[in-house]
Amino acid sequence: MGNLLEHMGVERDRVHFSWISSAEATKFVDVVKEISEKVRALGPNKKFVKDYN
Amino acid sequence: MDTCIQKIRELAADLLERGEVEKVIGFAQGTIPMATSPISVGTKQGVDNLVFNSTCGLNLANFASRQKGKIAIIAKGCDCRNIVTHIVENQLQRDQVYIIGVPCNGMVNKFKIAALFEDEITGFAEDGDTLTVSSSSQTKTLKKQEYLRENCLLCTHKNPVLYDVLAGDLVKEQVLENAFPDVDKIEAMDVDGRWQYFKRLTQNCIRCYACRNACPICYCPTCFVDEAGPQWVGKGQNKTDVDTFHFLRAFHCAGRCTDCGACVEACPMGINVRDFTRKLNKDALELFGWEAGLDISKRPPLDAYSPQDPDDFIK
Ligand code: SF4
Ligand code: SF4
Numbered sequence: 001m002g003n004l005l006e007h008m009g010v011e012r013d014r015v016h017f018s019w020i021s022s023a024e025a026t027k028f029v030d031v032v033k034e035i036s037e038k039v040r041a042l043g044p045n046k047k048f049v050k051d052y053n
Numbered sequence: 054m055d056t057c058i059q060k061i062r063e064l065a066a067d068l069l070e071r072g073e074v075e076k077v078i079g080f081a082q083g084t085i086p087m088a089t090s091p092i093s094v095g096t097k098q099g100v101d102n103l104v105f106n107s108t109c110g111l112n113l114a115n116f117a118s119r120q121k122g123k124i125a126i127i128a129k130g131c132d133c134r135n136i137v138t139h140i141v142e143n144q145l146q147r148d149q150v151y152i153i154g155v156p157c158n159g160m161v162n163k164f165k166i167a168a169l170f171e172d173e174i175t176g177f178a179e180d181g182d183t184l185t186v187s188s189s190s191q192t193k194t195l196k197k198q199e200y201l202r203e204n205c206l207l208c209t210h211k212n213p214v215l216y217d218v219l220a221g222d223l224v225k226e227q228v229l230e231n232a233f234p235d236v237d238k239i240e241a242m243d244v245d246g247r248w249q250y251f252k253r254l255t256q257n258c259i260r261c262y263a264c265r266n267a268c269p270i271c272y273c274p275t276c277f278v279d280e281a282g283p284q285w286v287g288k289g290q291n292k293t294d295v296d297t298f299h300f301l302r303a304f305h306c307a308g309r310c311t312d313c314g315a316c317v318e319a320c321p322m323g324i325n326v327r328d329f330t331r332k333l334n335k336d337a338l339e340l341f342g343w344e345a346g347l348d349i350s351k352r353p354p355l356d357a358y359s360p361q362d363p364d365d366f367i368k
Contacts, residue, residue, distance in 0.1 A: 003366075004303060007239065007332040009248025018368040031368050047248055050293040 010047060013038040057155065058105050060220040061127060064153055065100040068125050074151050075122035078113055079103040087163055087177040087186070091116060103127070105220075107179055107197060110160040110318035114269040118144040125151040127220070129160075131204075131313035133213040134346025135269040138309055141349060144272060154213030156224040159197070159205035160314070164323050166200055169193060204314035204327060207232060214347055233335045239328070251296070251329075257322045258295050264326045265302060267319035270309045277301060303329035308337045308355045311346045 006012045016035045020028050065077040081092035081102045089109050093116070094100055105127065113126055114135030128136060133154060139145040166186055167174060176187040184195040209232065212223050231237070239247055262278070265271045277285045278298050286301070287294035312334055316326035337343045340363050341354035354362075 003336050004300075004307075004329070004332050006244070007236075007247060008251045008300065008329070009244055009246075011244055016368065017366050034368075048293055048296065050287070050291060 011042050013042055014045060055105070057221045058103065061103050061105055061153060061155070062100045064218060064220060065094060065103055065125065066097050068151060069095070069097050069100070073123070074125040075120075077103070077125040077127070077153075078116050079127035079153075080105060080109040080111075080113070083108075086174050087161075087166065105155060107159065107161045107184075108163065108177070110163075110202065110314060111267060112269045112313045112315040114139060115267065115272075115315070117150055117269075118272065120149070123149055123151065125153055127153050127155060128213055128216065129155050129157040130208065130211040130213055131157075131311050132269075133215050134210060134311040135313060137215050137346040137349050138270060138311065139272075141346075141351070141353065142309075147349065152213065152216040152218075154216030154219045156213065156219065156221050157205075157208075157211045158224060159201040159208065159211070160318075161197060161200045162202045163318075166195070169195075202314050202317070203235065203325070204312045204317070207235075207312070210311075210344075210347070215349065232338070233331065235328070236331050236335045239332070251299075252292075254324060254328055255295055255299055256292075258299070258324055259322060260290065260295060260298065261321065263319040263321060264316035264324075267315040268306075269313070269315065270306055271302070273305075299326070299329055303333060306330045307333045308341070308343060308353045309345050310334055311344075 005015055016031070018031045020031060061079065065079070068074045068077060076093045076095040077100070078091065078093050080089040082104050083090050087108050089104060089106070091111060091113060092102055094102060109129070112132050112135055113128060114132045117124070117126055117136050118139050126132070126136065133152060136145070136150060136152060140147055161184065170188045170191070172188045172190055174186060174188050176185070178185045179197065182197045184197050184200065186193050186195060207229065209226055209229060211226060213219070239250060242250060265276060286297045310330040310333060312327060312331065314327065317324070320326055337345070337354060343354045345353065
């Protein structure tokens with residue numbers, strides 16, 4: 001799925017996949033931190049946004 | 054008359070007469086030149102309506118399942134692969150369908166031929182590799198090989214993979230150095246270039262859903278685009294909604310698409326709908342060594358788990 005999104009022009013770091021058990025609190029925190037950093041680096045998403053006006 | 058058509062008619066007449074099948078699904082001449090339409094023949098007299106030529110670009114596997122009684126179906130290489138997919142996905146039992154396989158020499162790109170003429174095409178005839186196409190102002194003789202559809206040029210399974218009888222001699226399969234030149238071209242672009250490419254690709258889409266309806270693997274009783282509660286995607290011409298339709302439909306085809314080209318064949322706007330699924334086909338081959346619809350005894354990659362499955366995308 002990530003491959004096709006990237007192929008269609010959605011940045012690789014915009015979408016993340018992870019498998020975290022409810023017992024893995026530290027993994028959750030680590031993953032969220034990493035995702036936040038990567039997405040912040042990309043800046044706001046301008047693609048695939050629906051304009052309701 | 055073409056020996057292949059002759060053979061198809063003989064086989065169909067025989068099957069109907071013996072009562073082995075209730076009906077035969079095949080192609081009939083369309084109402085305009087360079088067009089054929091699917092037809093269901095239930096009587097021996099009706100078999101004279103059956104034709105086969107290089108304008109039979111739709112995929113008849115679409116009509117294989119949800120039929121009452123046993124049917125016979127005329128199937129090119131790609132139609133056969135979609136019948137296999139239907140069997141693998143439990144839409145059809147092998148003994149419910151009698152497959153009349155037709156080794157295929159490729160179907161023509163009608164948009165490309167129409168573009169050669171300024172006026173309407175009024176005649177289309179073919180003899181082996183030579184096409185004779187005419188309009189009211191001119192007649193052109195074309196080489197079929199130069200006007201094949203893009204998916205047929207890249208097809209490596211022209212011969213039916215599963216059949217009960219053949220209506221012609223097997224043809225030579227081509228071996229390609231690179232099976233995905235079109236995908237490579239898009240992959241070579243940068244991320245914004247690719248976004249722009251797909252944006253332009255779907256800009257003329259009128260959401261008629263002809264591509265989905267022509268697709269043999271799009272058989273959901275209610276497609277996600279038609280659902281109203283919940284409504285997954287807006288119904289209008291909003292660009293993001295149009296893209297949502299195309300993106301999601303593509304994902305639904307992952308590991309299932311046989312690149313039969315029926316979506317492109319059906320699109321009235323000349324959109325190369327295959328650009329979406331081609332990438333998935335390339336990934337399926339590279340990551341899982343999988344090509345859809347080749348073997349009724351194999352489970353598709355998204356339906357089976359193996360510890361060897363690639364997992365570098367997940368944290
Ligand atoms: S994709 Fe292959 S089997 Fe299908 S119409 Fe084209 S050449 Fe024939
Ligand atoms: S057939 Fe063409 S115009 Fe119609 S929905 Fe599909 S891509 Fe859009």
